[in-house]
Amino acid sequence: MDCTKVGKLIASLRKEKHMTQKALAEAMHLSDRTISKWERGLGCPDVTLLRSLSELLGVNVEQILAGDLSPNEKDGGNMKKIKFYACPQCGNVVWSTGEAELSCCGRKLAALEVQKADEGHEVEIEEVEDDYYITINHEMTKAHFISFIAYVRYDRVLIVKLYPEQNAEVRFPKMSKGNIYAYCTQHGLIKLK
Known part of the structure; x- marks a missing residue:
């Protein structure tokens, strides 16, 4: 020091x-x-x-x-560089478009690594009225569940927080081009579409 x-x-x-x-x-x-x-x-x-x-x-x-703040470089808010963070203790969800030092429950949070969808995380997307109706065939027990589903576009993020013992299904407004992510409490962040 x-x-x-x-x-x-x-x-x-x-x-x-x-x-x-x-x-x-x-x-x-x-x-x-x-x-x-x-x-x-x-x-x-x-x-x-x-x-x-x-x-x-x-x-x-x-x-x-x-003795130094070491600010991040300006990223211009590029949504292609989006990072999600989830607290393993309390379940808080945070996202950023650049580097961030985040902590929750006294612990530093690391950015979640994106994985491809596998057999245990199949997604079904239907068009219902003016929405996308998204369902994931996944167990929703207190020990193993989908914590959130996020729809990321070039200019916005829509996140729906899910809880144990409810169905893993959400509705998002129909918008062109975007990525859908889901966070499984045991398998991590999964890119669905």
């Missing part, structure tokens, strides 16, 4: 939030000299203060300790 880099990061984040050293110090119940010391690289925040500092400045503790 480089105190100079950490101090420069704290100073730049504080200024982004339009806070003075005194305002940050008061919010953390410290003296403004302590904040000044950190920003000049003459010391680093105590471990017990990192969580409140990260909340006030709006960054992860890891980034504060590294």
Whole structure:
């Protein structure tokens, strides 16, 4: 941990939030000299203060300790690069169009790897009125079920969250060209169409 880099990061984040050293110090119940010391690289925040500092400045503790935010390259929101994330503990579902550092339930989430559909995950797509009616022949027990089905187009994502003991079926509005993904809690992310 480089105190100079950490101090420069704290100073730049504080200024982004339009806070003075005194305002940050008061919010953390410290003296403004302590904040000044950190920003000049003459010391680093105590471990017990990192969580409140990260909340006030709006960054992860890891980034504060590294002294660098390392922003992602702009991707222009290209849906071809979409990534899905699912928390194995609580079942939260998140998606991004670029690199993202996500965590849930205290654990970092890795992007789900896309697999091709196999015999256990056959999909049936019917046109019903102005919708696609999608059914997957899959068990829906608490231990093994389809958690979500997503319809991805060049400009939007439609996600339907599914739960155990309901049927693995959804309806999406009829739109041209798109990919359909399903997330099985045991077999991962599957590209259906």
